[in-house]
Amino acid sequence: MAQTSTPEEPARPAPNPRRRSERARRAILAAAGELLGEVGYARLTMEAIASRARVGKQTIYRWWPTKAAVVFDVFTEMTGGAAGDPLPDTGDLDADLRTVLHAIVEEYADPLMDRINRVFIAEVQTDPELAENVMELLLRPNLRAFRDRLLSAREAGLIDAGTDPDLAVDLLLAPVQQRWLMRSGELTHAYVDALVDTVMRALRPRG
Amino acid sequence: MAQTSTPEEPARPAPNPRRRSERARRAILAAAGELLGEVGYARLTMEAIASRARVGKQTIYRWWPTKAAVVFDVFTEMTGGAAGDPLPDTGDLDADLRTVLHAIVEEYADPLMDRINRVFIAEVQTDPELAENVMELLLRPNLRAFRDRLLSAREAGLIDAGTDPDLAVDLLLAPVQQRWLMRSGELTHAYVDALVDTVMRALRPRG
Numbered sequence: 001m002a003q004t005s006t007p008e009e010p011a012r013p014a015p016n017p018r019r020r021s022e023r024a025r026r027a028i029l030a031a032a033g034e035l036l037g038e039v040g041y042a043r044l045t046m047e048a049i050a051s052r053a054r055v056g057k058q059t060i061y062r063w064w065p066t067k068a069a070v071v072f073d074v075f076t077e078m079t080g081g082a083a084g085d086p087l088p089d090t091g092d093l094d095a096d097l098r099t100v101l102h103a104i105v106e107e108y109a110d111p112l113m114d115r116i117n118r119v120f121i122a123e124v125q126t127d128p129e130l131a132e133n134v135m136e137l138l139l140r141p142n143l144r145a146f147r148d149r150l151l152s153a154r155e156a157g158l159i160d161a162g163t164d165p166d167l168a169v170d171l172l173l174a175p176v177q178q179r180w181l182m183r184s185g186e187l188t189h190a191y192v193d194a195l196v197d198t199v200m201r202a203l204r205p206r207g
Numbered sequence: 208m209a210q211t212s213t214p215e216e217p218a219r220p221a222p223n224p225r226r227r228s229e230r231a232r233r234a235i236l237a238a239a240g241e242l243l244g245e246v247g248y249a250r251l252t253m254e255a256i257a258s259r260a261r262v263g264k265q266t267i268y269r270w271w272p273t274k275a276a277v278v279f280d281v282f283t284e285m286t287g288g289a290a291g292d293p294l295p296d297t298g299d300l301d302a303d304l305r306t307v308l309h310a311i312v313e314e315y316a317d318p319l320m321d322r323i324n325r326v327f328i329a330e331v332q333t334d335p336e337l338a339e340n341v342m343e344l345l346l347r348p349n350l351r352a353f354r355d356r357l358l359s360a361r362e363a364g365l366i367d368a369g370t371d372p373d374l375a376v377d378l379l380l381a382p383v384q385q386r387w388l389m390r391s392g393e394l395t396h397a398y399v400d401a402l403v404d405t406v407m408r409a410l411r412p413r414g
Contacts, residue, residue, distance in 0.1 A: 040333070121388075122332035125325040126247070131390065139389055166392055167401055170382035175374070178381035181388075182331075182346055183338065185373055194374055202409035 027053040028060055032067075033074045037115040041071065041123040041130070068130060071120075072137050078113055084141025087149040093158050094196055096149065101176060101192040108180040108187060121181065143169055159203040171199045234260040235267055239274075240281045244322040248278065248330040248337070275337060278327075279344050285320055291348025294356040300365050301403055303356065308383060308399040315387040315394060328388065350376055366410040378406045 031052035035044055044067055050057040064070045088096045107113050124131040146169040153159050159168070175195055179187045238259035242251055251274055257264040271277045295303045314320050331338040353376040360366050366375070382402055386394045 118332040122329040124389075125329035135390065139391060143391060164401060164405075167382070167398070167405060170385060170392070170402075171378060171405065174381035174385035175377035178377060178384055181328075183342065184346060184350060185377070191374070194371060195377075198371075198374060198378065198409045202405045 024053070024055050024059055025063065028055060028063075028070065029074050029077050032070045033078065033112065033116060036071060036074065036119055037112060040119050041067075042127075044071070046070075068133055072133070074116065075120075075138060078107075078110075078116070084145050087145055089149060089152060091156075093149070093153045094200055097172060097196045097200075098193060100146075101172070101196065102189050104173075104176055105187055105189060105192055108176075114180075117180075143173070146173065157205060159200075160205045162206075163203050168199070168203055171202070172196070231260070231262050231266055232270065235262060235270075235277065236281050236284050239277045240285065240319065240323060243278060243281065243326055244319060247326050248274075248334075251278070253277075275340055279340070281323070282327075282345060285314075285317075285323070291352050294352055296356060296359060298363075300356075300360045301407055304379060304403045304407075305400060307353075308379070308403065309396050311380075311383055312394055312396060312399055315383075321387075324387075350380070353380065364412060366407075367412045369413075370410050375406070375410055378409070379403070 028049060032044070032049045035048055035052060039048075046057055046060055046067055049067075049070065050060055053060075060070065064073070087100050090096055108117070120134065124134055143166075147165045150159065150163070150165045150168050154161065154163055154165070172195070176187065176192060179185045179191070185191070235256060239251070239256045242255055242259060246255075253264055253267055253274055256274075256277065257267055260267075267277065271280070294307050297303055315324070327341065331341055350373075354372045357366065357370070357372045357375050361368065361370055361372070379402065383394065383399060386392045386398070392398070
């Protein structure tokens, strides 16, 4: 790593542009996440994000063309991976589904994640363009990842050959999302374990 | 029916207070429904409802203490019955579930119903008091009606004695609500028929 020194200051590492970029990127995403929870998507501005992150507005535009693009990355960052990451495939379908659904339960239990997710759900209802972006960039890739895992299980003979993979994905995900969204019941690991057991009973190969 | 006449006018029925009340009630609910779709819940006011319905504001307050109370009745009216109406019980559980889910599909397909439902879902995310009211007055009674039907089916031996009725209700309702909410797939009678078939496979009595 390059070193620099002046008579006035002790030697210290020179600014590393890559590291500084990464710091700015993280500050912007953190600021956007906070502001989204505080003021909602409609009133979120690039100016406010820049000010909170202590960067110039142009720094944001260098990486993200729109505030929607920033917000998608906030989500991606918080969920710990790009939308549509493949599900684990250990060969044990039930265990793999439990692993992923437990992670979703933890995500919904996080207060900031909860707040931001709710803001997002609210905005999507009244902003059809944002709704389409969310579908295309977040939801469909995630549904597809579940679908792919179920298709590989169907090929392996773990679920019935007649299984409709889209319906199967709905059965696994919708109850979890619905409980979170409507606060209609407890969302625990025990609940999703029972969910996986019950759904798999419907999907197992039929004689 | 009482008749009245004056020299100036031909005989016509006297105003019937009960019928006039019913007309005002319907005008208020219709106005509230339209305005809810146009401006959303947050910006909905009793004044605007009164003006659109051509009644005095006091007429509204005579029947509804708050705008939330009006809006609940808009929903009740549009769904054609009080929240929590019991499900049909013909003895054929699958057929009864299909009947009710077909009606829900029709409800979501109605454009005004769709718009109002979306406004409601949006407001609920950022207004915890409204969310609790919706849960208590609309959602829980409906979930309970499904639950009761499943409990009676469990008693009749149509579903397994070990069935968790809350989980079973989630499996039947959440996929439908989720598809509507996220516009993540087609919501047809064929879809809910396949849903009922699949869920019932999981719930049938086990040997």
